[in-house]
Amino acid sequence: PDEEGAFFIWKQSEIEELVGQPAADWFCYRWGVEEDGNVRQDPHGEFTGKNILYESRSIEDVARRFDAEPDAVRAAIQQAAAALLAAREQRPRPHLDDKILTAWNGLMISAFAKGAQVLGDERYRAAAVRAAEFVLSKMYRDGVLLRRFRDGEAAIPGFLDDYAFFALALLDLYEAAFDLRYLETAVELARSMRALFEDEENGGYYSTVPGEGHLVLRLKDDYDGAEPSGNSAAALLLLRLAQITGDGAFQNAANRTLEAFAPRLNSAPIAVPQMMVALDFATSKPRQVILVGERGSDGLDAMLRAVRSRFAPNTITLLVDGPEAREKLAAWNPPIEGMTMVEGKATAYVCEDFACQLPSTRAEDLLSISNR
Structure with a gap:
C-alpha cells in the first residue's frame, strides 16, 4: 500500500x-x-x-x-x-531519509538539553551531548559549519539556520552540562554567522552565504512555521550572548535584526512567534545567575534545582567551579573575577544588566529571586 x-x-x-x-x-x-x-x-x-x-x-x-x-x-x-x-514487517517500508542535518539536530539538542534541566533526567543530557559532539567532530571544520552528513561524508556549507539553531543548542547544552567548550563554540559560531549572513546596511540575516551562483536573490526569511526562522533564532542567540559576554556588538546586531522586522512584528505577530520570544528577551531585564561552587556538591545541586524549577526564560545561568571557568568567564564579564564562595559554601550571584545583588548561600533565596 x-x-x-x-x-x-x-x-x-x-x-x-x-x-x-x-x-x-x-x-x-x-x-x-x-x-x-x-x-x-x-x-x-x-x-x-x-x-x-x-x-x-x-x-x-x-x-x-x-x-x-x-x-x-x-x-x-x-x-x-x-x-x-x-x-x-511484511508491509512495504516507507523510504528512509538518512541525512543528518545540522539545523534540525540543533533543534533536537536544545529540546534534550532543556528537558534534562527541567526533568533532571541524565538520559536527555547524554543524548544532547552525543548529538552535539557528533556535529562538532564531523560537521565543523576550520570554523566552517557544514549542513549535512550522509554515508560518511559531511558537505554543503551551512545556511543561516544551521549556524543559529546549532549555536543556540550549544548555549542550552552549556546550561545543562556546564562545559565551557560549548559556550566558546557558540560565540565562534555567532561571529561566523554575522560575517557570512548579516545584512549590515538594513539589519537582519540572509539565509545563504554570498556568491551562491545558482541563486538569483539572497532572501531573508522571517516566518516561524513548522520550524523557527533563522532570523528569529539569530536574534535570540545574539541577545543571549550579549548577556553572557557583555559584547555590545552582539546586542547591537540583535537590535538591528528586531528593527528590520519591526513591520512584521507589528502587522502579523502570529507569523513570527519565535521572534516575539526574542523581542520579549530584548525588552525585559534578563538576569544573569552566576553560581560559584564545587560541581556535584549538595549546595550547588540545590541551587541548580531552584533555578530550574521555575519557568524563567530570560535568565542566563553560568557556573564558576574552578580557576579555568573563572578566568574564561571573567574575560567576558570582569566582575566574575571577584565572585567567590561565601564561608566555603556554594554561592549565587544574581545580576540584572550586570548589576549584582548581594550573594546568597541559600537555595531558597535563589528560588524567590528567580521567581520574580
Missing part, C-alpha cells in the same frame, strides 16, 4: 484477524482502536476506518472494563503487539 501512513495504521478487522478474541478487544480498548477509525481530522478521507495506535487507557482500565485479571491482560496485549509487529 502506498497511501499516507499505510505502514503504521491498522483497521480493527486486521487486528481481530491477527490476534483473536478476547485479546483483540483488550488491545483495541487499550490502544484507542475504533471500527470507523480514530483519526478525527481527515479532510481527504485517507484514514477512513484506519487507526493510529496511541495509549488510550491503562492495563488496569482494560482489566476493569472486561472484568479480567491485570496480569492476564498485560500478557495478552504484549503477545498481540508482537503479532502486529511481525505482520507490519
Whole structure:
C-alpha cells in the first residue's frame, strides 16, 4: 500500500484477524482502536476506518472494563503487539531519509538539553551531548559549519539556520552540562554567522552565504512555521550572548535584526512567534545567575534545582567551579573575577544588566529571586 501512513495504521478487522478474541478487544480498548477509525481530522478521507495506535487507557482500565485479571491482560496485549509487529514487517517500508542535518539536530539538542534541566533526567543530557559532539567532530571544520552528513561524508556549507539553531543548542547544552567548550563554540559560531549572513546596511540575516551562483536573490526569511526562522533564532542567540559576554556588538546586531522586522512584528505577530520570544528577551531585564561552587556538591545541586524549577526564560545561568571557568568567564564579564564562595559554601550571584545583588548561600533565596 502506498497511501499516507499505510505502514503504521491498522483497521480493527486486521487486528481481530491477527490476534483473536478476547485479546483483540483488550488491545483495541487499550490502544484507542475504533471500527470507523480514530483519526478525527481527515479532510481527504485517507484514514477512513484506519487507526493510529496511541495509549488510550491503562492495563488496569482494560482489566476493569472486561472484568479480567491485570496480569492476564498485560500478557495478552504484549503477545498481540508482537503479532502486529511481525505482520507490519511484511508491509512495504516507507523510504528512509538518512541525512543528518545540522539545523534540525540543533533543534533536537536544545529540546534534550532543556528537558534534562527541567526533568533532571541524565538520559536527555547524554543524548544532547552525543548529538552535539557528533556535529562538532564531523560537521565543523576550520570554523566552517557544514549542513549535512550522509554515508560518511559531511558537505554543503551551512545556511543561516544551521549556524543559529546549532549555536543556540550549544548555549542550552552549556546550561545543562556546564562545559565551557560549548559556550566558546557558540560565540565562534555567532561571529561566523554575522560575517557570512548579516545584512549590515538594513539589519537582519540572509539565509545563504554570498556568491551562491545558482541563486538569483539572497532572501531573508522571517516566518516561524513548522520550524523557527533563522532570523528569529539569530536574534535570540545574539541577545543571549550579549548577556553572557557583555559584547555590545552582539546586542547591537540583535537590535538591528528586531528593527528590520519591526513591520512584521507589528502587522502579523502570529507569523513570527519565535521572534516575539526574542523581542520579549530584548525588552525585559534578563538576569544573569552566576553560581560559584564545587560541581556535584549538595549546595550547588540545590541551587541548580531552584533555578530550574521555575519557568524563567530570560535568565542566563553560568557556573564558576574552578580557576579555568573563572578566568574564561571573567574575560567576558570582569566582575566574575571577584565572585567567590561565601564561608566555603556554594554561592549565587544574581545580576540584572550586570548589576549584582548581594550573594546568597541559600537555595531558597535563589528560588524567590528567580521567581520574580
